[in-house]
Amino acid sequence: MKEQKAIEGCRKQDRISQKYVYDLYADAMLLVCMRYVKPLPDAEELMLNGFYNFFKNIDRFIYNGDGSVRPWLRKIMLNECLMHLRKTGELKLKPEAAGEGESVDPVVTGDMQAAELLKLISRLPPGYRTVFNLYEVEGYSHKEIANLLNISEGTSKSQLSKARSQLQVMVKRQGWYN
């Protein structure tokens, strides 16, 4: 079954098509959720919520060829995670000045395995972890992050620099720093 046909089936709430899309993206989406929410059961629940919303609101999705499903799903998962973090109060970040720690360089991971990197990221405090993921992995700007998390740009920059600094220390401790 091709992806396009599966999406057409999903529009008709066809279970086989839905299972096909689920099998295709479940792993990747679970890892997306795990980057933001640490406990695995929570991440799994959020992933299921994301798929549920995707299937229920699939009429809003416009298929633009192969590769258009993944970013759409990622966005849904990200929203689910941010909503969860807001509910649990983990996103209450203290307002900070913009210039604080801005000069911290991006993290150099060297030959570090992706799995190791994911573990280190998940050890970061929720605020650092969220801003780091949004900026470094999802590619959002500080302005967009500020809007998403309802914080100032300065706070976003400060959280990112602190996350980088902390992650760098952890990478060095692991012995992966080149």
Added chain:
Amino acid sequence: MPQQDIKTKLDELDTLSAGVVFEREEAWDKLQERLDRKPERKMLPWYRLVAAAALLLLLAGGWLRYRKQSAAMPEIAQKMLPKQQNQTNPGTAAMALPAMPTDIAPSAPYESAPNKQDDRRLVNTQALAEKSGITNPGTRHTTFPQEVDTLPAIHRTIQRKEPTGGYELAMVTNERKTYYLPAQRVMPVVHINDLEQEDNDSAEPAAGTGRNKEKKWIIDLEPAPLNFGTASIRNMKIVHVNALMEPAPYTNDEPVERQQHFISISFLAPFSNKLYNR
């Protein structure tokens, strides 16, 4: 590039290599169960329903009460109009004022019964004047009130619709006095002294009307209409004009000008069923 490095590494990761134990089929069953579930109808919380019902009842009650009150107004006002006016001391200029029975006090049931018959009673101003230490009540430029048994004979009535939406009814008596009945609009209490200030620029009343030039009054309308009656008075629900004044809490030592400031007009307040005196 380090940033690209992290992003690429994380994107290429799968659950198996990340060491995550993920029961995919079990999770799919959960998802399928959710998808099969019929959406539950969200019930409105009971307290919202109660609040909405109470609000509706309040609005309906208020509207009905307003309708009832508005319909009863002309009748009430008609019964409150005094019969005639007197003067006690024609030797002074102030005595040119029309009769203003100033010591009619509302009886107890009056406040809560605007839709019923007028229950006000006339009181003995002489006794009140003596009680409050006033030895010469004539200096107040008023006369003692007289019991109003019957309304004056009406020569003709004039009714017209105001641009503001209210109705104004004017009655001209055989004695060539004009009385204005309530318009179908409600306005707050207006102090006569405030109105007097507004009237500074208005035309002087016709000669021979017997009205004091300095002290504007409401009745004494021949031949002019309400002498302060520009746009401000036309929308008022005038319950009575010259029939009510509380005994003024002043002493004989106070100047006459000060005493006259107690003279007032009363109007019906909206929805409150109360007559306000100032």
